[in-house]
Amino acid sequence: MTERGANRRFVVGLTGGIGSGKSVVARLFAERGVDIVDTDAIARGLTAPHGAAMPALLAEFGDGFADAHGALDRAKMRALAFSDPDAKRRLEGILHPMIRDAVFAESLLGTGPYVIFDIPLLVESGTWRTRVGRVLVVDCPETVQVERVMARNALPEQQVRAIMAAQVPRQARLAAADDVIDNGGALVELAPQVDRLHATYLTIAEEEARNT
Structure with a gap:
């Protein structure tokens, strides 16, 4: 039996580059009753x-x-x-x-009706893709990532870019995505995107539950 099969729940893998706003998106899903499993917190x-x-x-x-x-x-x-x-x-x-x-x-x-695995290095690991039903990527332009991390962590631009360089390129992350949330704009633009995907995931979770 696969780990997904053993889990018997619809699982979304949430990922995004540093400074993408992944944690904010996870919180919005949690506010809608979704179970969030944070791999960083576990580590x-x-x-x-x-x-x-x-x-x-x-x-x-x-x-x-x-x-x-x-x-x-x-x-x-x-x-x-x-x-x-x-x-x-x-x-x-x-x-x-x-x-x-x-x-x-x-x-x-x-x-909750389904579970989200919050996995910063989902694409990099190469192993999590088979353990989740869908991959959700939180995306924003690289310039926005740099600005956010510099402001949040008080790091110089060179160090931020070095961290980003150790992660997969933005296009590779997007290529691995089943769904994308655009977080390059204002914070208020996130909730409608989360609501749309939440409705989709609820439907998938209900269908999977009927078929198990």
């Missing part, structure tokens, strides 16, 4: 003090990758993974199976 829990992933991570990379509180030193690990593809592969080999198991376990607890 933070796994790498918090006494997190389930910490023993394996420290065994693999050394005690120097824990901060003073016993959590993963995310900045240090990010720098290593960014510069060393093998370290990135080892990190993902530990975290990704644990995240995946936690995502599906959490999704089973929800009571």
Whole structure:
């Protein structure tokens, strides 16, 4: 049985580049009663003090990758993974199976009509596409991404663009999308798009429920 089949719920994979506004879109769906499973939040829990992933991570990379509180030193690990593809592969080999198991376990607890997996690196991972029914991409021009992240995180433009360069290109993300929300304009333009897709997803979820 596939993981989607085991899950027995209609699943939408939500993704978008840094600064695209994906979190705002997730919140709008949540306000409409949709269950949201946030993979970033799960990863933070796994790498918090006494997190389930910490023993394996420290065994693999050394005690120097824990901060003073016993959590993963995310900045240090990010720098290593960014510069060393093998370290990135080892990190993902530990975290990704644990995240995946936690995502599906959490999704089973929800009571909404369908569930959204909030996955920043959905396209990059290459594995999540088969685990969701549809891929929803939140999109905006790259110049808007840069402006938002610079303002939000107080980062220089060069660093923001380096982060963006480590993600798949905008066109590749759009090519993987079943649905797209345009977040290049005003915030008030998001709700009508969410409402339209929510209605579509409700219909699909009801059809899938009848056929199971």
